Amino acid sequence: MNTAITTTLISVLGAGLFGMFFLLFRNLFMLFRNLSNTLTAGFAAVEARFGRLEDKVDGLVGEVHALEIKFTEKFTAELRRLEIKFTGELRAHDARLARIEAKLEPDPPAEAA
Structure with missing residues (x-):
């Protein structure tokens, strides 16, 4: 065959091969x-859900603290009432x-004192 x-x-063929590599890459x-x-959007969604969950947990912690204060006050008042009753008896x-x-x-007798 002719060299040309x-x-x-x-x-x-070389140019086509380079073109295919270029398209592949x-x-x-x-x-x-x-x-x-996709991963960035997924991580953002997970982070947002964790933020909402953290807010809910903070709200629950506040409610538990309020209940703790309420029960403490109630039991303290009950103990004071029982102490007054017991002291009176x-x-x-x-x-x-x-x-x-x-x-x-x-x-x-003198020994009783």
Whole structure:
């Protein structure tokens, strides 16, 4: 074959090969860019959901804290009421015992003191 024809065929095939590589790498670059954009959008959506979840958890923490304060106040008031009632009962028994002791023994022995 003629060298000019051979050189022309090699040049055309080489240029076509380079063109195919160029298109392949361009498509591959576009696929990676699309994958990157998809992942970025997915991460943004996940971050937004975590933000909403964090807000809900903060709200629940506030509600739990409010309930804790409410129960603490309620139980403190109940304990004070029971303490007052118990102290009153003890004073009534003390007065009763003092009357009984006064009737039984006018002068208690020295060793009782």
